[in-house]
Amino acid sequence: MSMENAAEVLIVGAGPTGLSLAITLRRYGIPVRIVDRAAQPSTVSKALALWSASLEALQGMGVVDQFVAEGQRLNALCVGDGDRRLATLAVGEGIDSPFPFPLLLPQSRTEQLLTAQLTALGVVIERNVELVSLAQDASGVTASLRHADGRDEVVRTKYLAGCDGARSAVRQALEIPFEGYTEPQTFLLADVRIDGGDLDHRSIYLWWHNGGTVALFPFGDDVWRVFSMRGGDAANGDEPATLEEMQLSVDRFGPRGLRLSDPSWLSIFRINERLAARYRVGRCFLAGDAAHIHSPAGGQGMNTGIQDAVNLGWKLAYTLNGVGNSELLLDSYEAERRPIARAVVEAAAQKQHLAFGANKLTSMVRNMAVSIFGNIPAVHRKLQVELSETEFVYRDGPLVALGDGKGGGKRTDVGTRAREAAIVDESTGKNASLWPYLSAPRHSLLIFEDEGRPISLHEVAQDAGDRMQILHLNRRRDPNGEVRHRYRLHGPGWVLVRPDQVVATRGIGTDFSALHSYAAEVLRPRPQA
16 A cells, blocks of 8 residues: 555546535645545436526636536526416526526536646546545545555545536545435436427427426437426335336326437435534545535526535635635635525425425425416516526625625625626727626726726735736726726725625725735735744
């Protein structure tokens, strides 16, 4: 058995969360190692939808163009009962984002695109490698890894991240409770071709009838993912799913005239709603499904994991690069991300119970609600915005407190996501997008100046070095005041945006006291020991 030096961060699990964390760390020059116990990437696609906040994060990883080119934009959610279509809800309405649409792309392809980016950044996934045990002390983590040939390797790393899914070996090794419950019902899943029924391949179908539910999700070329709840005597049974059982379910509960064929995946599953009691123990962290799992209603599991990774990634990178108050940065990860996961778990459970509630009263109330509310734009928008994860608010933790986050949680307050806006490129005079600028791996300071009164920030700029870029939004760059309006400033002021596109702190006029406090704790290099 040999003791070898690992990279500065060892990532266990090479799904979308682990890959996103590795890419984020590499953008700051951090050496990483990523291992996965599976011999091959998964070919089945558990997740299909990429929502707006994840697409924003993918721009920060330098890969969003490939996703937008390959993914299928979703048009609508169609809701019905038997022969009746109750409502068609346009998807994407009301989302305030440079990517105001959900994208359908199989998870297997998402992983391929992220893997290609990670390879370009010089990191190869080590497969058939399993975490056996871990121990930590004040200066690092010692992990025992078992390779496919039975060889044990003991590695030493500064930090370890468990991105290894619902049965996380890291979470178990840290003895972190996974609190929650398992729904008793058995659900059926099939990836199939569908003929008949005149379905639009850019819409989701949610159909109720006779006390049962069928959900249809399009992806790939002419493939549909079909969900249903197993009914009758076999309601809680563990027998394998068959195409015949799924066809029977669609005939009973789904839109009329659908013929299923060519199954590429048939499965049964039970829904778990669970949340890790802690996201951090010393130098070890949990992210993605290792930290939270829930109903697939809303398709947010993978999205929430990607955003965990981006939040944790820049904070770990600053810590390892000797910048900022490391305990403040690392403590802020759980404080910010765990309440978001709790809200997603609760909302997904509500959607799942509404969609798959089987009794007659539930279906009567549901049909009335859809008929009454189904065509009200405000209801559409609220659901879209919730799913998009663009309107979440970080209210807790030392980083928000440092930014003086006393706002009411309105967009562009401290702890909320930054906003896209059109700016003028001074070199070309043409309209440009603010978002790519905010997607750089550094803090972005937006300064809104009055003409003839340029603002000097010599001390803060010196502290921050290349970790902060400054954009002076004067009349040339923001001729109509659109950016100022989008950031809710009526006169001069400033907004500091974190590398994960969250507002760090902000101020009015030339009062930069909050900026100085933040820079001293987050952007200033630590004194060398």
